[in-house]
Amino acid sequence: MTDVKPKAVRRLGDIVFANLTFLAGISILLTLATVAAFLFAQSVPAFTGEPIEAAENGFWAYVFPFIFGTVYASVIALAIATPLAIGIALYISHFANRRFSQILGYAVDLLAAIPSVVYGLWGILVLAPFLTPSYRWLNENLGWVPVFGGQVSATGRTMLTVGIVLAIMVLPIMAALIREVFLQTPRLHEEAALALGATRWEMIKMAVLPFGRPGIISAAMLGLGRALGETMAVAMVLSPAAVISFDMLTSTNSNTIAANIALQFPEAGGNYTNLLIATGLVLFGITMVVNMIARWVISRRAEFSGAN
Amino acid sequence: MATSQLQSTFQGTRDLPRWVSPLMLVGFFLTSFFLQSALASGADSVEINLVPVAVFGLLGYAVTLYVLSRIVEGVRKATDRLVTTLVSTAFALALIPLISLAYTVVTNGVARFDMEFFTFSMRNVVGEGGGALHAIVGTLEITGIATLISVPVGILAAIYLIEYGRGTIARLVTFFVDVMTGVPSIVAGLFAYALFVIFFGPGVRMGLGGAIALSVLMIPVVIRATEEMLKIVPNELREAAYALGVPKWLTVLKVVLPTALAGIATGVMIAIARVIGETAPLLLIAGFTASMNYNPFDERMMTLPVFVYTSYANQGVDMQAYVDRAWAGALTLMIIVMVLNLVARLISKYFSPKG
Amino acid sequence: MSKRIELKSLDVYYSSFLAVQDVNMVIEPKAITAFIGPSGCGKSTLIRTLNRMHEVIPGARVEGQLLMDGEDVYGPDVDPVRVRRQVGMVFQRPNPFPTMSIKDNVLSGYKLNNSKMSKTEAEELTEKALVGANLWNEVKDRLDKPGSGLSGGQQQRLCIARAIAVEPDVILMDEPTSALDPISTAAIEDLAVELKEKFTVVIVTHNMQQASRISDMTAFFNIAGTGMPGKLIEYDKTEKIFSNPGQQQTEDYVSGRFG
Numbered sequence: 030m031t032d033v034k035p036k037a038v039r040r041l042g043d044i045v046f047a048n049l050t051f052l053a054g055i056s057i058l059l060t061l062a063t064v065a066a067f068l069f070a071q072s073v074p075a076f077t078g079e080p081i082e083a084a085e086n087g088f089w090a091y092v093f094p095f096i097f098g099t100v101y102a103s104v105i106a107l108a109i110a111t112p113l114a115i116g117i118a119l120y121i122s123h124f125a126n127r128r129f130s131q132i133l134g135y136a137v138d139l140l141a142a143i144p145s146v147v148y149g150l151w152g153i154l155v156l157a158p159f160l161t162p163s164y165r166w167l168n169e170n171l172g173w174v175p176v177f178g179g180q181v182s183a184t185g186r187t188m189l190t191v192g193i194v195l196a197i198m199v200l201p202i203m204a205a206l207i208r209e210v211f212l213q214t215p216r217l218h219e220e221a222a223l224a225l226g227a228t229r230w231e232m233i234k235m236a237v238l239p240f241g242r243p244g245i246i247s248a249a250m251l252g253l254g255r256a257l258g259e260t261m262a263v264a265m266v267l268s269p270a271a272v273i274s275f276d277m278l279t280s281t282n283s284n285t286i287a288a289n290i291a292l293q294f295p296e297a298g299g300n301y302t303n304l305l306i307a308t309g310l311v312l313f314g315i316t317m318v319v320n321m322i323a324r325w326v327i328s329r330r331a332e333f334s335g336a337n
Numbered sequence: 338m339a340t341s342q343l344q345s346t347f348q349g350t351r352d353l354p355r356w357v358s359p360l361m362l363v364g365f366f367l368t369s370f371f372l373q374s375a376l377a378s379g380a381d382s383v384e385i386n387l388v389p390v391a392v393f394g395l396l397g398y399a400v401t402l403y404v405l406s407r408i409v410e411g412v413r414k415a416t417d418r419l420v421t422t423l424v425s426t427a428f429a430l431a432l433i434p435l436i437s438l439a440y441t442v443v444t445n446g447v448a449r450f451d452m453e454f455f456t457f458s459m460r461n462v463v464g465e466g467g468g469a470l471h472a473i474v475g476t477l478e479i480t481g482i483a484t485l486i487s488v489p490v491g492i493l494a495a496i497y498l499i500e501y502g503r504g505t506i507a508r509l510v511t512f513f514v515d516v517m518t519g520v521p522s523i524v525a526g527l528f529a530y531a532l533f534v535i536f537f538g539p540g541v542r543m544g545l546g547g548a549i550a551l552s553v554l555m556i557p558v559v560i561r562a563t564e565e566m567l568k569i570v571p572n573e574l575r576e577a578a579y580a581l582g583v584p585k586w587l588t589v590l591k592v593v594l595p596t597a598l599a600g601i602a603t604g605v606m607i608a609i610a611r612v613i614g615e616t617a618p619l620l621l622i623a624g625f626t627a628s629m630n631y632n633p634f635d636e637r638m639m640t641l642p643v644f645v646y647t648s649y650a651n652q653g654v655d656m657q658a659y660v661d662r663a664w665a666g667a668l669t670l671m672i673i674v675m676v677l678n679l680v681a682r683l684i685s686k687y688f689s690p691k692g
Numbered sequence: 693m694s695k696r697i698e699l700k701s702l703d704v705y706y707s708s709f710l711a712v713q714d715v716n717m718v719i720e721p722k723a724i725t726a727f728i729g730p731s732g733c734g735k736s737t738l739i740r741t742l743n744r745m746h747e748v749i750p751g752a753r754v755e756g757q758l759l760m761d762g763e764d765v766y767g768p769d770v771d772p773v774r775v776r777r778q779v780g781m782v783f784q785r786p787n788p789f790p791t792m793s794i795k796d797n798v799l800s801g802y803k804l805n806n807s808k809m810s811k812t813e814a815e816e817l818t819e820k821a822l823v824g825a826n827l828w829n830e831v832k833d834r835l836d837k838p839g840s841g842l843s844g845g846q847q848q849r850l851c852i853a854r855a856i857a858v859e860p861d862v863i864l865m866d867e868p869t870s871a872l873d874p875i876s877t878a879a880i881e882d883l884a885v886e887l888k889e890k891f892t893v894v895i896v897t898h899n900m901q902q903a904s905r906i907s908d909m910t911a912f913f914n915i916a917g918t919g920m921p922g923k924l925i926e927y928d929k930t931e932k933i934f935s936n937p938g939q940q941q942t943e944d945y946v947s948g949r950f951g
């Protein structure tokens with residue numbers, strides 16, 4: 030027998046089943062391709078059809094404030110969530126005792142299970158009024174910091190509130206991922222550090238953090254991906270205006286792409302629908318890029334996944 | 338690590354007594370609270386602002402503890418204590434919203450958590466009364482259809498990746514499953530719309546579209562969960578079946594899947610819990626309505642998350658009635674999600690094969 | 693039924709790595725043949741070619757000829773699944789199916805293949821196989837309990853019962869006792885001796901005493917170094933291999949001077 034393989038005998042059941050699973054696997058690629066294709070096809074009329082009142086200066090002038098708002102809200106969220114997630118992960122992996130830490134893990138996971146519309150309701154009816162006095166305080170005492178300037182919103186429906194809500198929403202997945210990485214720190218390294226007489230913090234600085242850095246980066250990227258696409262919480266909490274503004278405490282905020290779609294789509298008709306789909310395509314593109322980078326960073330390291 | 342540093346470990350062996358730190362924590366919070374309220378009563382506004390109370394209380398505690406520990410225990414121990422404070426604070430900060438959310442949803446939700454809420458739709462209701470039956474039915478139907486689509490596709494795709502897939506295509510699928518977990522839910526809704534426009538024309542609204550959108554979000558979660566479970570089925574069981582002359586497809590169907598079943602069921606439950614609260618895609622493609630619609634293939638269909646949103650967003654004259662209904666909807670939704678998560682944990686605890 | 697197995701210049705590969713080279717031997721029916729040799733010399737690899745389990749591993753392949761009662765096992769229209777029904781296998785670690793009861797484990801060769809059988813048939817078969825595996829008395833009162841509840845030795849005998857229930861011609865055992873205590877080991881050894889009345893038995897073992905106690909023929913394999921292929925060094929009656937081997941390497945190995 031040489032390199033010509035003998036035709037292997039294969040059973041009908043095997044052939045059918047193998048092909049069925051293959052089809053299911055391929056359907057993932059097809060779905061993503063179809064998503065891109067259909068969104069693209071439905072975006073075209075926004076450019077070729079009759080001009081749209083909302084976008085009289087062209088598509089990019091229309092979408093740019095939303096891109097800005099999307100990125101700005103997500104960056105605020107990430108700036109809040111990343112240190113917190115690291116702290117939570119450290120607490121669960123290295124500070125709390127084992128039994129307790131398992132319960133704490135569940136508690137943090139519960140945060141991930143809460144629907145975003147509930148976050149929205151809570152954000153606008155509880156968090157925003159609660160934070161308003163602090164915003165006033167911030168504005169009075171730290172108003173010279175550019176982002177804290179401007180006329181403070183009376184309702185608390187500001188960019189900072191949105192950032193905080195988004196931070197809470199992305200916290201669980203980030204903390205879970207970072208915790209996994211921290212737990213994988215080679216015990217030997219940790220014990221070596223402790224054997225040298227290091228305190229717990231010194232051990233973490235020497236062994237855990239350096240080992241976990243790629244995990245932290247990819248967790249931040251995944252959190253960013255989630256925050257960029259979050260819709261309802263933003264749509265409900267933010268008081269939007271057609272501006273580009275860095276002010277975090279005022280009631281004129283740049284809206285996000287997703288929230289703008291959710292607010293406009295139900296009432297939209299004709300070309301306007303296509304315009305919104307086009308902005309959705311932009312969002313799809315941004316999140317895909319962010320996610321791919323995150324996945325790439327992770328895949329170079331080990332097997333973690335945001336899905337569980 | 339330098340020797341000098343090592344020696345300092347042995348120098349600063351005096352420790353602070355254990356009661357110092359908790360006592361200080363309580364002390365600083367109380368002081369901060371009274372200071373703030375004293376200041377507030379002096380000013381013209383009488384609001385007591387809890388945020389600065391917590392911030393200054395914590396700051397005072399952290400700084401004093403650091404200084405004290407530095408004097409008594411040495412620099413390294415002091416830094417360690419500071420970090421411990423920071424890390425614990427981070428954790429407590431995450432628990433506050435969880436507790437606040439649970440508390441507000443329950444206390445605000447009970448007002449309308451009554452029989453009427455679960456037995457009536459919103460048809461012809463203005464102001465008080467009415468219920469979310471139409472939304473609950475819609476959510477069950479749409480999530481049910483999404484599950485019927487996602488579970489077979491997800492499980493088969495996972496079987497492909499673990500049992501059959503080799504080479505470039507399998508690697509591509511793996512990568513894009515991960516990417517797919519990151520598709521924003523609103524994009525899934527737009528996709529379902531863009532797809533249905535082709536068949537039904539502009540402005541289409543349909544429950545089935547919602548199910549399609551949810552499937553896009555659910556399939557990658559099911560795949561990942563199933564993959565994890567298939568991976569931990571020991572290879573020895575597959576070999577045992579092969580060695581008995583069982584073909585591969587029957588081995589997968591009758592040995593591998595049953596062994597992984599509890600885990601897969603858990604994963605499916607969690608996937609359902611994740612999509613059942615999705616609002617944005619349903620808002621776009623399933624739309625909203627005040628009336629009952631049992632038919633997912635025709636016309637607008639209300640769902641529970643959209644009910645919560647529209648109750649809040651389109652408040653009528655009697656505002657409180659609408660807000661109460663929104664909270665009651667939120668409470669219902671939270672209960673459903675928690676029950677699903679609980680069932681998932683119970684399944685994995687009691688039904689996984691031992692040994 | 694018991695079959696004679698003939699290996700003719702058999703080469704076994706993992707992708708491009710030649711793991712076992714040029715094996716020629718005849719495995720006699722109604723006898724126990726032991727494979728011995730140092731770790732990594734390809735004993736497991738070779739035994740897995742006998743029931744075409746080798747090719748389950750991606751990229752793995754076999755060259756040369758393997759005849760079972762004159763029939764080419766690797767012939768172009770031979771179904772590997774059918775081969776495995778005729779050649780049963782027992783693994784190093786006991787691996788009963790965790791989702792099945794003891795009874796279902798015994799009958800798994802049928803049930804997994806969707807074969808229908810009557811209740812009485814199933815009961816007779818279960819008893820026969822369990823008696824054949826010397827396990828009946830220990831489990832007859834708990835046939836519906838999960839197989840994973842048994843001790844390691846019992847689990848291994850359950851796996852043997854599972855293998856003989858489908859009435860194969862050949863039984864392969866890859867270090868079946870290496871995970872077991874001495875008493876369970878003795879039980880399995882006794883069983884192996886009984887099994888050779890009906891089957892061709894091939895056993896891989898690291899335990900020299902075991903090989904000399906129970907086997908009729910012994911094959912010694914060796915490897916020149918890591919990355920080199922394993923080779924059959926000597927194949928003869930067990931007595932001869934252990935008392936008066938023809939090769940220096942064999943003598944060194946069986947006298948415990950290396951390996």
Ligand SMILES: Nc1ncnc2c1ncn2[C@@H]1O[C@H](COP(=O)(O)OP(=O)(O)OP(=O)(O)O)[C@@H](O)[C@H]1O
Binds near residue numbers: 706729730735736
């Ligand atoms: N799945 C595999 N892929 C690639 N190479 C393999 C695989 N399994 C085994 N090998 C290689 O084939 C050679 C023979 O391995 P094999 O397991 O057959 O040895 P063995 O004689 O059974 O050893 P042991 O006594 O330790 O069980 C070794 O070099 C091993 O590294």
Ligand SMILES: [Mg+2]
Binds near residue numbers: 735736737
């Ligand atoms: Mg071996």
